[in-house]
Amino acid sequence: MKSISICNPKSISATIAFALQSLLQFHHQCHPTPLQSHSPNTLLDEFTASCYRKDLPAAMKALSFMQKHQIWADSVTYSELIKCCLARGAIQEAKLVHKHVFSNGYNPKTFLINTLMNMYAKFNLLNEAQELFDEMPERNVVSWTTMIGAFSNAKMNDKAMEFLILMIRNGIRPNMFTYSSVLGSCNGLPILKQIHCSITKAGLESDVYVRSALIGKYSKWGELQNALTTFNEMETSDLIVWNTIIGAFAQNNNGDEALNLFKRMKKSGFMSDQATLTSVLRAVTGMALLELGRQVHVHVLKYNNQDLILGNALLDMYCKCGSMEDARFEFTKMVEKDVISWSTMINGLAQNGFSHEALKMFQTMEASGSKPNYITMVGILFACSHAGLVEKGRFYFEKMESIYGIKPGREHYGCMVDLLGRAGQLNEAVKLIHTMEPGPDVVTWRTLLSACGMHRDTGLAAYAANRVLELDPEDSGTYSLLSNIYANTQRWEDVEKVRKTMRGKNVKKEPGCSWIEVNKEIHAFIVRDDSHPEIEKIMREVNCYVKRLREVGYVHDTSFVLQDVEGEQMEDPLLCHSEKLAIVYGLMVLVKGKTIRIRKNIRICGDCHLFAKLLAKMENRNIVIRDPIRYHHFQGGVCSCGDYW
DNA sequence: GTAGGGTTAG
Numbered sequence: 001m002k003s004i005s006i007c008n009p010k011s012i013s014a015t016i017a018f019a020l021q022s023l024l025q026f027h028h029q030c031h032p033t034p035l036q037s038h039s040p041n042t043l044l045d046e047f048t049a050s051c052y053r054k055d056l057p058a059a060m061k062a063l064s065f066m067q068k069h070q071i072w073a074d075s076v077t078y079s080e081l082i083k084c085c086l087a088r089g090a091i092q093e094a095k096l097v098h099k100h101v102f103s104n105g106y107n108p109k110t111f112l113i114n115t116l117m118n119m120y121a122k123f124n125l126l127n128e129a130q131e132l133f134d135e136m137p138e139r140n141v142v143s144w145t146t147m148i149g150a151f152s153n154a155k156m157n158d159k160a161m162e163f164l165i166l167m168i169r170n171g172i173r174p175n176m177f178t179y180s181s182v183l184g185s186c187n188g189l190p191i192l193k194q195i196h197c198s199i200t201k202a203g204l205e206s207d208v209y210v211r212s213a214l215i216g217k218y219s220k221w222g223e224l225q226n227a228l229t230t231f232n233e234m235e236t237s238d239l240i241v242w243n244t245i246i247g248a249f250a251q252n253n254n255g256d257e258a259l260n261l262f263k264r265m266k267k268s269g270f271m272s273d274q275a276t277l278t279s280v281l282r283a284v285t286g287m288a289l290l291e292l293g294r295q296v297h298v299h300v301l302k303y304n305n306q307d308l309i310l311g312n313a314l315l316d317m318y319c320k321c322g323s324m325e326d327a328r329f330e331f332t333k334m335v336e337k338d339v340i341s342w343s344t345m346i347n348g349l350a351q352n353g354f355s356h357e358a359l360k361m362f363q364t365m366e367a368s369g370s371k372p373n374y375i376t377m378v379g380i381l382f383a384c385s386h387a388g389l390v391e392k393g394r395f396y397f398e399k400m401e402s403i404y405g406i407k408p409g410r411e412h413y414g415c416m417v418d419l420l421g422r423a424g425q426l427n428e429a430v431k432l433i434h435t436m437e438p439g440p441d442v443v444t445w446r447t448l449l450s451a452c453g454m455h456r457d458t459g460l461a462a463y464a465a466n467r468v469l470e471l472d473p474e475d476s477g478t479y480s481l482l483s484n485i486y487a488n489t490q491r492w493e494d495v496e497k498v499r500k501t502m503r504g505k506n507v508k509k510e511p512g513c514s515w516i517e518v519n520k521e522i523h524a525f526i527v528r529d530d531s532h533p534e535i536e537k538i539m540r541e542v543n544c545y546v547k548r549l550r551e552v553g554y555v556h557d558t559s560f561v562l563q564d565v566e567g568e569q570m571e572d573p574l575l576c577h578s579e580k581l582a583i584v585y586g587l588m589v590l591v592k593g594k595t596i597r598i599r600k601n602i603r604i605c606g607d608c609h610l611f612a613k614l615l616a617k618m619e620n621r622n623i624v625i626r627d628p629i630r631y632h633h634f635q636g637g638v639c640s641c642g643d644y645w
Numbered sequence: 646g647t648a649g650g651g652t653t654a655g
Contacts, residue, residue, distance in 0.1 A: 079646065114646045145647040152648095180648035212649040243650040250651090275651040282652080312652045319653095344653045378654045414655050443655055629655075 040071050047073055051081045059084070060093055067100050075101075075109035082112075086119045094119055114142045121150030141172050149181035160185035174198075176207040183213035189221045196230075208237060212244040219248030224257075239270050247279040255283035259292075272299060274307060281313040288599035288626050289517045290321040312340045319348025322597055322624035322631050339373050347379035352631040353640025355387030372404050374411075381415035385422060386630070386641070393419045410438045414447050421451025426460055442471045446478065453485050461485045476502070476509045477602065514578035514600040518589050525581040534585070541584045542575060549614050557606040574607045583612060583623060595622040603627045613637055 047062035051073075059081055066072070078101050085094035098116055101108045108116075113136045120129035133139065133147050144167040151160035164182050167174065174182070179199050186192040196214060199205050211234055218227035231237070231245045242265045249258035262280050266272075272280070277300055284293045296317075300310050311334050318327035331337075331345050342365040349358035362380055365372065372380070377400050384393030397416050400406045413436040420429040429448055433440045445467040452461035465482040468475060479502045486494040502509075512527040525532060532538065546554070556574055574580075579600050586596035604612075604627050616623045617637035625632045633640035 083646090111646045116646095118646065140646095142647045147647095149647060175647085177647045183649085207648085209649045214649095216649070238649095240650045245650095247650060273651090278651040309652050314652095316653065338652095340653045342653090347653065373653090375654050382655075411655055418655080447655070 040069065043069070043071055044073055048077050051077050051084065054084045054087075056081075056084055056088060056090060056093060060096065063096065063100060067103070070105055072106050075112040078108070079112050079115040082115045082119050086122055089123075091123055091125075094123075110136065110138050110140055110143065114140075114146055117143065117150075118146045121146060121153070124154070126150055126154060126156075139170070139172070141167075141175055141178065144170075144172055145175070145178040145181055148178060148185075152181050152184040155185075157185035157187045161191070174202070176204045176210050179204055180207070180209040180213040183210070183217050186217055189223065192217050192221065205233075206235065208234075208241055211237070212241045215241065215244045215248060219244070219252060222252055224248060224252055224254065228257075239273060239276070242268075242270055243273070243275040243279060246276060246283075250279040250283040250286065253286050255285075255287040255289075258283035272303065274303070274310060277303060277310055278313045281310070281317050285313075285317040285320045287515070287522070288321050288597065289522065290318075290323055290597055291517055291520055293317045293321055295520075306335050308334075308336050308338060308341070311336075312338070312344055315341060315344045315348065319344060319352065320626070322352060322626055322633065323595075324349065324352050324354065337368075337370070339370055339376065342370055343373065343376040343379055346376060347382065350379050350383035350386060351629075353386070353633055353642070355383040355389070358383040359387075359389075359392070372406070374406055374409060377404065377406050377408075378411045378415060381412055381419065385415050385419035388423060390419060390423045390425075408437070410436070410441055410444065413438070413440075414444050417444055417447045418451065421448055422454065424455050426451060426455060426457055430460070440467070442468055442475070445471070446475075449478065449481055453481060453488075456485070456488060458485055458489050458491065473505060474507055476507050479507060480509050510602060512578045512600065512602050514582035514598050516582045516586050516596070516598050518586075523582070523585060525578040525585070527576060527578050532581075532585075534588075535581075538581050538585050538588070539576075541588060542580055545584060545587075545615060546575065546611075549611065549618065552614060552618060554610065554614050557610055574605075577605060577608050579604060579608045579625060580611055583615065586623075587615075587619060587621065593621075595624060597624045597626075599626045601628065603629060604632060609639065609643070613639055 043062060043065055047059060047066060050056075050059035050062055063081075078097060081097055082094055085091070085097065094116075100106075101112060101116075113132055117129045117132045120126070120132070129147065129150055133143060136143065144163060148160050148163045148167075151157070151163065160182055164174065164178070167178070179195065179202075183192075183195060186195055192214075199210055199214070204210055211230060214230050215227045218224070218230065227245060227248045231241065234241065242261070246258050246261045246265065249255070249261060258279060262272075262276070262283075265276070277296065280296050281293070281300075284296055297314060300307070300314060304310065311330065314330050315327050315334075318324070318330060327345065327348055331341065334341060342361070346358045346361050346365070349355070349361060358379060362372070362376070365376070377396065380396050381393055384390075384396065393416065397408060397412060400408060400412070413432065416432055417429045420426070420432065426448075429451060433444055433448065436444070445464050449461055449464040449468060452458070452464055461482065462485075465478050465485075468478045472478070479498055483495050483498045486492070486498065501507075511529070514525045516523050516525075523532065530536075579598055582598045582600075583596055586598070590596060604625055609632065612623050612625065612632070612634045614637065615621070616634035620636075623632075623634040625634070630641065
């Protein structure tokens, strides 16, 4: 036997306890519990001891003797044994126990039947659970709650709701367990509010489980105000409730509030865990704040530098902040990689304009034995589409089901529509849309619309735009796009018609906005908004740069202007595009050599794209712009998108 | 005996 060294006197008792436990385990391994005696009392003692010791083989052996001799233990012991079976995934053994306690001569208590039901539910054997429920003589709140939880986990939402109503009709009052279970099945805001009312009436609102379930559900329906109110009304909270509320804002694209809550959480004395940090990373990622992201990275390192989920979240953060160098570095450092790690990198590379590297990485992934999933294939097709690799894209699309077993979904069709559309094969793209299995959605039509704009096919564009507006009549972007397309072909009457419709429906064009991070502060530039304290100076600088760039061949690309004006007048709106202000501000305040990183809410226009390319060369500065769909890395007069976006 | 939070997509 190994000697045990004791370094810290304080831990002597713990060490002795550990040694005794090890000795006991060692003894059991060498001398499995003998079953020589068949006297009922000894057998029962042996069975009970095995159950509490969680020695499943010994307990099962004793059970078979007990079955033969019709000897019974108490319901608590059987319940312990079933829990042990559940913990070890021993379904067959659990079924034997079930058979035993239901054989003639024994009357299982309600809580034992509940334990059995719960066990079946956790093993996804809902029919078995329901059979027990249907036949049990007495059902208490736990019996009903167990079934509701089982249906909720299986996403059988209607069934869970039906059981809630039935239990109330049967005179059983739901408790906090019932409500936190049933909340998982609230598939609509009205029902959620109704349940919330019942919770309040029952005085169960203060339970942390119920609260986090409520907050989580409000968040799922985008009801952040309700989520926050529910959170703020809470007197006591725990780490999970904090994580829920932070996650709610992070997932609903309100990174700012998520970060505020994170600060509040730390002030309240809570320590972050894996879930907190993943949400915080997601918040940072959504806002593309690289410097802040690096700060959170330090927190991650302190927590656990080998955590797979956090590693994946970090990869995504660096990709979405447009820093592929960091993403690549982190990726190679990861000790463990899963399909999400690979997919994040493949999608990140593709979106950042490194399509060929993305495809290469896919080969490495396959060679490593990792199997692609639905999202990996989205990345592959996206890479093909943005690199103009029509044949390769077709190949993967046509073979993805037979080779990888992945049925093409809307997103894959979307990439193919994009691929064909970009390559000018608009008719092929339309044909594909009409044959797609899941049916086109707003995004599909918007993709086609974008391709029509690229190839100036106004007839098809109008068709696609109308399909988009049928599905989303509030979509200001589509009205603008359609209006742009008409403007490009000098169809001013049609431009006016579109605007009239917009006015009629009171649809406002989303103003362009660009953000830049300077000294951990975010500076926002919004079109026609002069609230930035240095706006006048910035505008003067923009004009200065435009003049200097003209000398090296910069001519305004006016084809993106959404206005019925010509000549000099036309240039003004372009001058105040938010990304130009943000780029120039970056040049003014960031140290020389530092990459200028900008995130914007609408897609970059051709004029700003050219401006950034020429400026990157003239000032010898790297510029990265992230728009809602993809990234542009400007360096030495070229862009990673190859002017193809 | 029954309950709550986090990572990859156009």
